[in-house]
Structures are given as structure tokens and as C-alpha cells.
Amino acid sequence: MALKGIFDCTDRQVELELPAACLITEAADRAGLVLNISCGGAGTCGGCAVDLIEGTFQRDGEAIEVANGDSPRRVLGCRTRIVSARWRVRIPKRSLVQAGEKIVVDFDLSARFAHQPPVRKVFMKLPPATLEDSVADFERMTRHLAEAEGLTGIRPTLSMLRTLPKVMSEADFAVTATLAQREDGWEMIAVEPGDTTAKLFGLAVDLGTTSVVCSLVDLGSGRMLETASCYNQQVRRGEDVASRIVFSQTEQGLAEMQQLAVAESINKMVRLLCRKEGIEAGQIARAVISGNTVMAHLLLGISPERIGVSPFAAAAAAPGTVRAEQVGLAMNPSGPVDIVPAIAGYVGGDIVSGIYVCGMHKGEGRHLLIDIGTNGEIALGTPEGMWACATAAGPAYEGSGISCGMRARSGAIERVWIDGPEMDVRCEVISNGNHNGRASGVCGSGLIDFLAEAFRAGLIEQTGRFNKDLVGEHPRIRQVAWRDRTVQGFVLVPKDQTDDGIDDIVITEKDIEGLLQAKAAIYVGSLLLSRSAGLGFEDLDRIWLAGGFARHINVANAITIGMLPDLPVERFDAVGNTSLAGAFAALVDDQTWCQLDRIATRPKTIELNKDPDFEDEYMYAMFLPNLMEDRFPSVVG
Numbered sequence: 198m199a200l201k202g203i204f205d206c207t208d209r210q211v212e213l214e215l216p217a218a219c220l221i222t223e224a225a226d227r228a229g230l231v232l233n234i235s236c237g238g239a240g241t242c243g244g245c246a247v248d249l250i251e252g253t254f255q256r257d258g259e260a261i262e263v264a265n266g267d268s269p270r271r272v273l274g275c276r277t278r279i280v281s282a283r284w285r286v287r288i289p290k291r292s293l294v295q296a297g298e299k300i301v302v303d304f305d306l307s308a309r310f311a312h313q314p315p316v317r318k319v320f321m322k323l324p325p326a327t328l329e330d331s332v333a334d335f336e337r338m339t340r341h342l343a344e345a346e347g348l349t350g351i352r353p354t355l356s357m358l359r360t361l362p363k364v365m366s367e368a369d370f371a372v373t374a375t376l377a378q379r380e381d382g383w384e385m386i387a388v389e390p391g392d393t394t395a396k397l398f399g400l401a402v403d404l405g406t407t408s409v410v411c412s413l414v415d416l417g418s419g420r421m422l423e424t425a426s427c428y429n430q431q432v433r434r435g436e437d438v439a440s441r442i443v444f445s446q447t448e449q450g451l452a453e454m455q456q457l458a459v460a461e462s463i464n465k466m467v468r469l470l471c472r473k474e475g476i477e478a479g480q481i482a483r484a485v486i487s488g489n490t491v492m493a494h495l496l497l498g499i500s501p502e503r504i505g506v507s508p509f510a511a512a513a514a515a516p517g518t519v520r521a522e523q524v525g526l527a528m529n530p531s532g533p534v535d536i537v538p539a540i541a542g543y544v545g546g547d548i549v550s551g552i553y554v555c556g557m558h559k560g561e562g563r564h565l566l567i568d569i570g571t572n573g574e575i576a577l578g579t580p581e582g583m584w585a586c587a588t589a590a591g592p593a594y595e596g597s598g599i600s601c602g603m604r605a606r607s608g609a610i611e612r613v614w615i616d617g618p619e620m621d622v623r624c625e626v627i628s629n630g631n632h633n634g635r636a637s638g639v640c641g642s643g644l645i646d647f648l649a650e651a652f653r654a655g656l657i658e659q660t661g662r663f664n665k666d667l668v669g670e671h672p673r674i675r676q677v678a679w680r681d682r683t684v685q686g687f688v689l690v691p692k693d694q695t696d697d698g699i700d701d702i703v704i705t706e707k708d709i710e711g712l713l714q715a716k717a718a719i720y721v722g723s724l725l726l727s728r729s730a731g732l733g734f735e736d737l738d739r740i741w742l743a744g745g746f747a748r749h750i751n752v753a754n755a756i757t758i759g760m761l762p763d764l765p766v767e768r769f770d771a772v773g774n775t776s777l778a779g780a781f782a783a784l785v786d787d788q789t790w791c792q793l794d795r796i797a798t799r800p801k802t803i804e805l806n807k808d809p810d811f812e813d814e815y816m817y818a819m820f821l822p823n824l825m826e827d828r829f830p831s832v833v834g
Contacts, residue, residue: 202252202284204228206293207696218255221247221274221286229472231427231465232274233292233603239433243600245274246292248699252284271699289697290608291601291637312419314399315378315787316482316533319346320392323370334365338374338385350382354531356522357385364388375482377533378787379518386482386531398422398481400528401780402463403547404488404496405429406438406571407592408604408745409458410777411466413474416482419785424777425469426604426745428597430461431495436592438491438543438572442505445495454495455524464527481528484521485790487537487780489545489572489587490514497524497536509542509804515797535790537779538797543587548574549797550779553789555741555772557583558796562738567723567761568775569594569641569744573715575722576800577730584730585800588722593711594641595745600677600686601638601702605746608637608696610689612751613646615654620671624690635696639689639704641746647689647704648712649754652821656687659820661709663687677703716760717818722805723762724814729803734762740769748773756832759822763829 200215204225211228222232222245233244248269254261255278263270269287279286321341326332332340335353342348364372368390375387375397397417403410412424431454435441445451471478486496490511494501497519499512515538522530537546548568557564557578566576573590576583596602596609603609605627612625624643626636639647651657656671658664663685668674677686686705695702727734740761742750748771755761761769772778782789805811817824826833 200279200282200284202279202286204230205250205285205287206230207290215279218278218280221245221254221272221277221279224279224286225274225288226465229469230288230293231469232288234275234428234430234432240273240276243273244292244428244603246271246289247274247277248272248287248289248697249277250285250287252279252286253281254278254284255280269699289637291603291696311786311788313787314416314419314483314785315790316376316386316397316399316416318373318375318394318397318482319348320373320394321345321371323372325370334361335385338372338388342374342376348376348383351376351385352382353385354520356531357387361388364390375529377483377531379533384531386533387479387529393480396476396480398476399784400467400481400484400526401777401784402484402486402488403774403777403780404458404463404486404492405547405595405745405776406489406492407432407436407595407597409462409466410745410774411463411470412777412781413467413470413481414781414784416785421781423470423473425466427462427466429492430457432597433457436571436598437589438489438501439505439589441495442491442501445500446502451495451498451500455498458492458496459525464525467527478527479529482532483784484526484528484532484534485537485780485784486534487546487550487776489547489574490539490542491545491572493536493539493546504542511539511542514539514541515794535783537783537793540585540797540800541802543572544574544576544585544800544802545572546793546797547776547779548576548585549793550777550783551741551743551772551775552576552578552583552796552800553792554775554778554782555743557741558792558799563732563736564739564741565723565727565737566741566743566775567719569719569742569747571595571597573719573722575719575726577726577732579730579732582730583800584726584803586722586726586803586805588718588805590715590718591711593708593715594644596638596640598711599639599644599708600705601689601700602644602708603638603640605640605642605749608635609640610636610638610643610702611640611749613639613643613650613689615647615650615656620654620656620673622673622689635694636690636702637696638702641744642749642751644704644708644712645750645754645758645760647687648709648716648821649751649757651687652757657709657821661713661819661821662706677701677705712758713819713821716755716758717815719760720762720818720823721811721814725805725808725811726803728810729808734764737764737768740764741775742769742771743773743775745774747771756829757822759818759820759829759832763822763831 690702
């Protein structure tokens with residue numbers, strides 16, 4: 198029996214027929230709708246919340262029946278199955294992954310690069326073979342390319358050769374060849390009928406521990422067409438790199454991790470982008486992927502086991518170039534996939550990209566680069582040398598593990614103010630112009646603002662707990678559900694003012710605890726790395742802030758909560774997603790790739806856990822702004 202139904206989204210309806218009962222998340226995927234699942238389907242993050250409008254459903258063995266006209270039932274899509282012949286489900290904006298997200302896309306590419314991608318297309322109209330000129334099809338093309346383009350030493354790929362006879366016959370020898378440059382010459386990776394030279398695409402990927410960001414790029418113009426982001430589905434087997442290293446120690450676990458990164462994360466975004474731009478995935482000729490060392494290993498199916506034990510050695514810091522078909526990437530199967538080289542086991546290609554984008558490799562001044570992500574990475578560049586370290590910041594500021602957290606896109610609260618003795622709350626919501634201006638959740642920059650504003654207003658204490666004198670008195674502080682118990686929470690936006698009108702947007706004490714852990718890791722990593730080079734924060738000329746939301750955080754608020762050192766805001770420069778920026782630059786300019794290779798060998802790696810001050814400094818930094826208050830005179834003075 199076919200199960201016919203409708204997904205209601207804010208801007209459209211999608212009709213779908215299912216062959217059998219399946220989870221709502223799986224049904225949505227069939228409909229080309231990707232739901233937010235930061236917990237990987239464990240039912241703990243709440244990211245895939247949907248409303249049941251009509252039909253019969255099953256949740257953890259319990260039947261749920263909703264008649265047309267009944268009040269909607271809020272459930273998690275990853276735990277609820279569609280079982281009736283007719284059904285209707287509404288997907289709130291916060292639960293839906295969309296292309297064109299704001300903050301994950303933003304970056305500032307200060308580095309200068311040329312437009313010279315190492316892939317190209319050439320159209321040729323060839324004479325057919327005759328008895329007098331019976332040269333084979335491939336050699337006929339290479340002869341033409343040598344004579345007309347000056348390209349020699351071209352070799353074929355097997356996948357291209359398998360398509361060649363049919364293409365030549367159907368196109369009457371008018372074809373377009375796609376060429377990829379290798380170290381020892383050119384390789385023909387595809388041949389298409391007709392003139393398709395205007396359709397040459399590449400893929401830039403930021404493969405993060407928590408989030409995956411993919412940008413579709415027109416290699417002909419060097420222009421970024423569209424970007425999409427989702428949670429890295431490896432979270433199904435662990436939230437951090439340490440747990441994923443443990444899970445991947447068996448062959449089965451390693452294979453599953455690769456599948457979750459490629460098929461369940463990157464490829465879903467590729468299909469989403471291709472549908473939006475009206476192209477085929479096979480027209481993507483090259484990809485560049487930037488990420489931390491463990492993510493690169495898991496992407497390639499290489500065991501990261503030795504990264505998890507001292508001396509934290511990777512199998513390869515610079516794995517180089519592989520073919521798309523070797524890792525299962527949805528693009529031209531013979532297309533080159535370049536992995537940005539890493540510095541060390543926990544200091545990866547993402548910080549290498551950041552060093553390049555910020556120009557720190559030039560050795561001009563004393564600059565600190567802080568990449569604010571789950572696996573926070575920090576680099577220090579001076580005329581005397583370069584240093585780098587990693588710190589486990591966690592996924593809180595990427596919206597993961599936060600009660601109403603979300604990535605930065607339409608509907609996300611990105612600014613928060615708490616005014617006056619009544620502690621009136623004002624919020625600014627990201628809108629793409631079509632949004633109704635109502636909030637769906639809160640993203641990283643909004644979380645930083647809330648923490649700072651609440652601390653200034655006396656709403657929360659130095660420990661991160663709500664002011665006990667206000668508990669029971671302030672109407673916005675109340676007991677809220679958190680997993681299997683209740684905790685204190687603050688209502689940021691009441692439900693009647695939210696996008697779906699069903700649930701309050703709240704921040705709980707458990708959320709604040711996660712935010713404090715993340716900010717402490719970032720501050721302590723920056724402090725100890727600077728000390729290892731014999732510098733204090735006051736000696737730094739500039740601090741670059743990288744990460745998906747870094748361009749949009751309020752620096753003064755980040756100083757107030759003790760995430761960043763107490764320096765004049767003019768010394769900070771937020772550059773956004775430098776990992777994606779580096780991948781993009783390397784995609785469109787082959788010389789950038791050469792620079793990345795050189796940068797990766799330069800920094801000295803610092804192990805923070807070996808620093809005798811680490812534990813004490815981390816404990817100090819778990820307070821607002823810091824237990825050592827004299828370090829933050831502008832906040833506590």
C-alpha cells in the first residue's frame with residue numbers, strides 16, 4: 198500500500214508517495230528535504246522537530262493519530278514513522294537545512310590569488326575516421342589538442358574511455374573534453390557531446406567536526422554560485438574527534454565513519470546544490486576539501502587510531518590528491534579531490550587554510566588566528582616563527598547540543614540585548630527578505646550576546662548560574678524540560694512570538710555550562726600558545742577570528758564573557774569561515790595549492806595538556822569573565 202502525503206514547508210509544499218512505512222527524516226530525504234540532525238538520529242538534539250498535521254504515525258512503538266483539524270503534535274522526525282495511507286507533516290524552518298545560509302558562507306579572502314584552476318574544458322569538432330585516417334577516437338582528440346591548444350602528453354581515464362564510443366557516435370565527433378592537470382601532465386577525465394565549455398564546476402568543502410559546508414563554484418568565472426551546510430552525520434557515533442577515533446578502530450566502524458562523512462553529509466549537500474543550480478553532479482570536475490586531520494583521515498577511510506595516542510602521529514599529514522570515485526564523492530568519478538595538508542595530528546588543514554587567508558605566512562607582525570569551532574585550532578605567526586595548537590572547544594557555538602540552538606540562517610537569533618531594570622529582551626533575527634522576522638532558534642553570535650548581556654544585567658552570576666535572588670521572581674526564569682529532567686531556563690522568546698508558535702525559545706543552565714566550557718577552551722588555548730612564544734596578549738598586533746559565525750560576533754561581548762582577551766576591539770579582525778575560504782582559493786587558483794603545501798610544514802605544534810598551567814587556567818576561565826578578574830579590567834573595573 199502506497200503512503201501518499203504532503204510535507205508543508207514555510208515556502209512550499211512537497212507531495213510524496215512512500216512505498217512503505219519509514220522514519221520522517223528518511224521520507225524528507227526522499228523528497229529532497231534535509232532535516233537538521235546534530236545527534237545523528239539519537240533523538241537528543243531536537244533539531245529535526247516536526248509537526249504532525251494529519252495521519253497515523255508511530256513513535257517508539259506508540260501509535261499517534263492526528264485528524265485534520267486537530268492541534269498539531271510536535272515530534273522528532275528521527276524517532277517517528279509514517280504508517281498511514283494519507284498523511285501530512287509540517288517542517289518548521291529551524292528543522293530544515295537550506296542552501297544560502299548566511300554566516301557559514303561568509304568569509305573575507307584577504308589573500309590575493311589568480312583565476313587559474315587546474316581543470317579546463319576544450320570543445321573540438323573532429324573529422325570522422327576514414328580508411329586513410331583510422332586513428333582511434335582518443336588519439337584523434339589528443340592530436341587535435343596538441344595542434345590547436347599546444348597540450349601534449351595527455352592520458353585517459355578508464356571511466357572516460359568507457360563513455361567515449363557512445364559519445365562520439367551520438368555527437369557526430371563534436372565533443373567537449375574535460376582535462377585535469379596532474380604533476381606529470383594532463384589527464385582527460387570526461388568527454389561530453391556538443392559544446393559544454395560554459396559548464397565547468399568545482400566544489401569547495403569545509404569538513405568540520407560538527408558542521409559540513411559545501412560551496413558550488415563556477416570554475417569558468419571563479420564565482421561562488423551557492424553554499425549549503427549541514428551537521429556532520431558522524432555525530433551519530435560521537436560528538437568529538439576523540440570518540441570518533443575510538444569508534445573507527447574496527448574496519449566496520451571506519452567504513453561507517455567514511456559513509457557518514459561522504460554519503461550522508463557531503464553528497465547530500467552536493468545534491469541539494471545541484472538541484473538548486475539545475476546541473477548534474479557529474480559536471481563537477483574538481484573538489485578541494487579543508488578540515489582537521491581526523492576528519493581528513495575518516496573521509497579517506499584511513500584509520501586515525503594513532504592520532505588518539507601519544508605522540509598523536511597521523512598516517513599522513515599531506516594525503517594529496519585522490520579520485521572522486523575512490524572516496525564515493527558525488528561528482529565526476531575521475532575528478533581530482535585535493536585534501537588541504539595538515540600540520541599535526543590535531544592541527545589540521547582548516548588552520549592551514551586560515552593561515553593562508555589571513556596572510557600570516559608572510560611573517561609581517563605578531564598575529565594570532567583563532568578558529569572557533571568544535572576542534573578549536575589556534576595559530577600564532579611572528580617574524581621569528583610560527584606556532585599552532587588545538588583545543589577541544591566543543592560544538593556549542595555551532596548550535597549543537599544547545600536547547601534551541603541552530604546554525605546561522607533565516608530565523609536564527611543573531612543579536613540579543615537585555616535592557617533596563619525590568620530586563621526587557623530585544624532580539625535581532627537573520628532574514629533573507631522572505632522571512633517573517635520571527636525567531637526559530639538562536640545561533641552562535643546570539644548565544645555570545647545573551648551570555649554577555651545576562652552577565653552585565655545581573656541575570657546570571659560569575660559561575661554561570663541564574664541569580665538565585667531572581668529565580669521565582671523574574672517571569673522569564675522558569676523550570677524547563679531538559680531530556681529526562683527539568684532545569685532552570687530563561688525564555689528568550691515566548692512561543693506566541695516564535696516562527697512556529699508552538700515552543701518557547703529558551704536558554705538553560707545546561708546550555709550555559711556548555712558555552713562556558715567552549716569559551717574557556719578558546720581563551721586558555723590562546724593564552725598558553727602566546728606564552729609558549731614568549732608573548733603576552735598585549736604584544737599582539739592583531740587577532741584574527743575565524744569560524745562559521747566569527748564575522749558576526751560582537752567582539753566586546755566575547756571579551757565580556759572571557760572568550761577573548763581584554764584588548765581594544767580595533768585589534769580584532771573577524772574573517773569568517775577561513776577553512777572554506779582556503780578551499781575555495783585553492784579550487785580556483787593552482788598556485789594557492791602550492792602555498793598551502795609550504796605553510797603546513799612551518800608551525801611548531803604545542804601540546805596544551807603538557808603545559809603545567811593548563812588545568813588551573815582552564816578552571817579560572819570557567820568563570821565569567823575569569824576568576825583572575827584583573828585580566829579583564831574593562832569588564833569588572
